[in-house]
Amino acid sequence: NWRASPAYGYVKGFDRTIYKKEMNINEVINSFLEHIRTFKDRDNFVWLTLVDVHHLINTIPDISNQANNSTSAHCVTPWHDEDNKKKSVFVSRDKNLTEIYANEIRRVDYYLKAIYDYIENNYENEEFIVSLVSDHGQGFLTNDQNPISIARTKVPWMIRGGNIPQHESYELTENIDLFSSLLKCSDLETKDHGSESICPSILGGHENRKFVISQSIYPGQTYKAIIRDKTFEYKFESIKPVSSNGKIIGDVTFRQNRPLSKSIKDIDELHNTKKYRRIIENQVYKWNNRKN
Numbered sequence: 001n002w003r004a005s006p007a008y009g010y011v012k013g014f015d016r017t018i019y020k021k022e023m024n025i026n027e028v029i030n031s032f033l034e035h036i037r038t039f040k041d042r043d044n045f046v047w048l049t050l051v052d053v054h055h056l057i058n059t060i061p062d063i064s065n066q067a068n069n070s071t072s073a074h075c076v077t078p079w080h081d082e083d084n085k086k087k088s089v090f091v092s093r094d095k096n097l098t099e100i101y102a103n104e105i106r107r108v109d110y111y112l113k114a115i116y117d118y119i120e121n122n123y124e125n126e127e128f129i130v131s132l133v134s135d136h137g138q139g140f141l142t143n144d145q146n147p148i149s150i151a152r153t154k155v156p157w158m159i160r161g162g163n164i165p166q167h168e169s170y171e172l173t174e175n176i177d178l179f180s181s182l183l184k185c186s187d188l189e190t191k192d193h194g195s196e197s198i199c200p201s202i203l204g205g206h207e208n209r210k211f212v213i214s215q216s217i218y219p220g221q222t223y224k225a226i227i228r229d230k231t232f233e234y235k236f237e238s239i240k241p242v243s244s245n246g247k248i249i250g251d252v253t254f255r256q257n258r259p260l261s262k263s264i265k266d267i268d269e270l271h272n273t274k275k276y277r278r279i280i281e282n283q284v285y286k287w288n289n290r291k292n
């Protein structure tokens with residue numbers, strides 16, 4: 001992941017960093033096994049980035065993916081953009097890309113078993129925590145072209161180990177909640193970290209999120225934000241595009257709210273629109289006044 005470049009500060013807090021643009025799944029797993037075997041007698045926090053499921057590193061699928069694709073899926077070149085201008089979240093719905101994507105996930109999952117087997121063969125369940133999390137879904141999975149549509153932002157989060165119960169939870173969470181959750185599940189404490197991260201109750205937290213926020217801040221495009229609670233989603237958008245330095249300019253307007261289930265009336269009976277508008281305005285203020 002080139003965005004995780006050491007030049008961006010991603011080496012802070014790490015004793016050892018292996019960085020290479022577009023490392024494939026085989027290189028990532030090999031580096032992990034080399035590291036964990038070498039430093040087996042100490043505690044480890046290891047962060048692995050699996051770029052293969054974001055886009056195909058070699059432009060076309062590997063052979064195990066190709067063999068499971070239909071004929072029509074062989075006629076496209078997934079994720080290829082000669083000008084490198086179109087972001088993955090802006091790709092239109094495409095059944096061939098969806099098929100390739102699903103097979104690529106299966107391929108990556110197959111190789112991840114090497115990590116799982118090593119951990120299970122060398123550690124007791126209470127000695128490790130494994131978490132799989134993604135920052136977003138794919139644009140070609142949905143007809144909704146909003147870059148923060150529910151299909152692109154409602155992603156699964158899997159975590160196992162320690163004293164974590166075997167359970168499916170439908171609590172509302174944000175990506176930042178991984179931080180507090182790892183601390184809680186590892187029996188670690190930190191002071192004054194200034195994070196808005198919340199550990200969900202299923203993992204031992206004391207509060208649940210009543211809503212979650214998704215934002216799209218791309219220079220040259222309008223700022224977009226969506227707040228989702230258990231029943232509705234509320235869409236907000238700026239009138240003017242985001243500036244080249246990332247500043248959100250002008251007013252942010254409320255666009256619409258709609259129910260997340262067909263069984264819910266299309267009426268905001270709790271009148272949360274004004275409350276959520278203030279929350280979005282506060283988010284914009286904090287973003288525009290952040291310290292670089």
